[in-house]
Amino acid sequence: MLKVQNLSKSFNVGTENEINLFNRFNLNIEEHKCTAIIGSNGCGKSTLLNMIAGSVPIDSGEIILNGEDISKLKEEERAIHIGRVYQDPSLGVSPALTILENMSLADKKGEKFGLKRLIRKENNEKYEEILKALGLGLENKLNTRVKFLSGGQRQSLSLLMAAMKHPDLLLLDEHTAALDPKTSHVVMRKTKELLSNYKITTIMISHNMKDAIEYSDRIIMLDKGEIALDKRSCDVSEEELLAIYKAKLEEQIA
Amino acid sequence: MKLIITSLEQGLIFAILGMGVILTFKVLGESDLSVEGTFPFGAFIFAKFVSMGFNPIASTALAFCLGTLAGLMTSTLFIKLKIKPILAGILTMTMLYSINLRINGKANVPLFNYDSVFDSGSTLIILIVLVIAIKLIIDLFLKTETGYLLVATGDNETLVRSLGVNSNKYKVMGFMLANGLIALSGALMSQYQGFADITMGTGVMVVGLASIIIGDTIKKNASWFKNTSRAIVGATIYKIMGGIAIDLGLAPTDLKAISAFIVIAFIAYNNVALDLFGKASKKEGRELNVKGTKPIKEF
């Protein structure tokens, strides 16, 4: 489904701040599964997603989505196949526009934007239904500007918008990290529902091991540009992951 | 009465400039400082074509069309060459200064001997019809799929790219439309005053900002009161206030300082006073809360 092959990436090459993040890195993502990526801060999780989505250029290697090398495509060209939800709840929506306007835009993703009216009454019912299924009461707020929604509501809307056209691949980058624990839990549950309903192939970065285990099918731990662990989520326990972290930390200090 | 009508007419001409400035400053949230070059550019293009024998309506339309090229220039400078938008606008303005002098080979072109779009009827009525038509077209445009992408580009480019769209295209479009309108405004002004002059652009940027700011202070939170209407109302109030000030004995040359003062006072109020007195919640206090836009805060 998604294959990352021989991917290399460095930042600040030739300066004293040179960081060699990935060196001939390989990754295989299975279809219809949710793969969680965990790893310490700065190990390159976000950079990896950014390279897959095309918002950060790669140095060399291939990114193959559905058999096609997308590494030469522009970010907006890849976006037609890839949905994203970011850590910052404002990034996945247009805060100045209303929920209805945001959803209408998301509904046209990948199509041609012309001189027709964007808002068509006949679609309202469809959007209301989608929002109703979310269970946050947003269906009554179609004409509310998104900037007036809470972080959790925005993030749920971002998720809906990213998944609306059933992308081949969904990238979630710590999308609940900016939310309070309770809201984070709600958004995680919505995420799970959505993914299992639509069967979207997903890569989810998480800083929360418990969430990672609970909501994914497979767990990958990144460390120094390598895969340090790759297991089915049902075969892994929080203790095990924490133990590995601890060992790595001690290794670093020693 | 004569004074009010003159001010109203000038206000309407500046309303077109104001609607252009809104597209870049508020919808896209970018500062386009080329305005002071684009405004006389429109005037000189009109002068060139009308003196070549084109009819005034075609010459005015050409001023709009060629004016869009100024926006293409500025946006290309900052998108392709990564020059900061503010500097890109200044560079375009500087180039336009030389170009403007080249167009007719002189710094002042009298137009009294040529036809103007105002010949066919009452100047005021022609302007009202034109301004309302432009306003309606912009409002309608902003409701289209493309128009919404323009608004979304100013609000969150990441989202626009995630829709599979190159957001830079919409920036270019916004800059081109804005500069077309500003050149159109310049072309109309030259016909109104009877000459095109190289200095006619001086200070119009601040007049445009002052107009928008005045327009924004009226019915702050009413979302039915569109940006375009705000620009029109703001520009006419600004000009009428200016007219009254002159009538009271102020020199016309003092008006520019006053417009600068309006801009300073408003932005200071927004940036400093609101924080000082803790007025309104931070979230909303700074927002002008005008549909689909950001406050002017660049300066």
Ligand SMILES: Nc1ncnc2c1ncn2[C@@H]1O[C@H](COP(=O)(O)OP(=O)(O)O)[C@@H](O)[C@H]1O
């Ligand atoms: N644009 C950039 N320029 C320089 N260094 C960067 C850039 N983006 C990320 N980095 C560095 O790459 C490393 C990995 O960052 P990131 O992918 O954000 O980590 P993670 O998401 O795993 O916390 C960090 O050390 C970060 O400082």
Ligand SMILES: [Mg+2]
């Ligand atoms: Mg990260």
